Amino acid sequence: MKMFGNKSIASILYRVFLTMSILLMLVTIYRVTNMLVGEDLQYSEDGKYIVQKFSDGLVYTEPDNYNELRKRGLFNIGYLSLYLFIVSLIFKSVSAESVFSRKVITILRIFAIVNFVPFLYALIYNITTWRESWFFEDVLYSNLAFVLAGLSTLIITAVFKKGLKVQRENDLTI
Amino acid sequence: MSIIVNLDVMLAKRKMKSKDLAEIIGITTANLSILKSGKAKAIRFSTLEAICKALDCQPSDILEYIDDE
Missing domain, CATH: 1.20.58 (Methane Monooxygenase Hydroxylase; Chain G, domain 1)
Known part of the structure; x- marks a missing residue:
């Protein structure tokens, strides 16, 4: 399949x-x-x-x-x-005939931002309720997977952008 | 773009229609239109060869370089 x-x-x-x-x-x-x-x-x-x-x-x-x-x-x-x-939107957009499209790139960008939300939320929350040694325990370690997923998504987005450019050039090669 | 496609000129010289050329060389009229309008990013050697064969001309008759600066 x-x-x-x-x-x-x-x-x-x-x-x-x-x-x-x-x-x-x-x-x-x-x-x-x-x-x-x-x-x-x-x-x-x-x-x-x-x-x-x-x-x-x-x-x-x-x-x-x-x-x-x-x-x-x-x-x-x-x-x-x-x-x-x-x-689900990412999977929907790559279900189309043409994998590389503007739509996929936009959704991937949104997904990357959404992945950084827990980190930023925890950061802001812990700054407002200040206490010692909170950053590594409460902010970084607990949200490391999200941050890494966000960074990975940014890299994948860049790959898709390149892919779209190559596909467009290929479509315009007669 | 500094590469000019003179396909229109050659078609007029040979008194051939775009549709007929597209059929002979085996590409769609839409793609031939892209080529004629200069919107194409690249041209395959096989396409160029087919055009030259159909129009009985040289690649230099179709493609021309003009310095933009």
Whole structure:
């Protein structure tokens, strides 16, 4: 089975990632609705912990700021939904007959920016809540995969730009 | 661009239509139009050979270099 073009692996992956992103979007909407009616957090049986409904299953020990907990949870799941949606768009655009196109380059650029968002978010958050030795632990290590994915995407974008240029020249070679 | 394609001139000299030339050399009229208008980035030797054969001319009759500066 071919990787790009019609009826390719890319077109299957497009559907898979799109479905996942839609499901996550529905979860996000569910959580926002629960948050608005104030039923997103509930106490554990012993009353010592707060559990966020429909979350990743973690139990938080008495957070001093519930809103911060809500924001983080929503950001994570909303971000993941957006991330998967953009991944699905990349696969959709490479499912076309011509792999090298302006559309792919634009989506790859957006994907690169989206990959830097967690790093920038963590950076800004940790600067505003300043404490010692936060950078390597909270900002760099936890977001290293995203930063590397972002940098890799920038390189791939440059390759696609070159590919588009070569393809255009080839199309205009008579 | 400093390379000028004089295909129109040769077609007029040979009293041949673009459509007929495209058919003889086996390219589309759209591609021949790109070539005639000077929008082409490059020309294959095989295409040039086919054009020269069809129009009974030399490559220099079709392509001309003009210094822009």
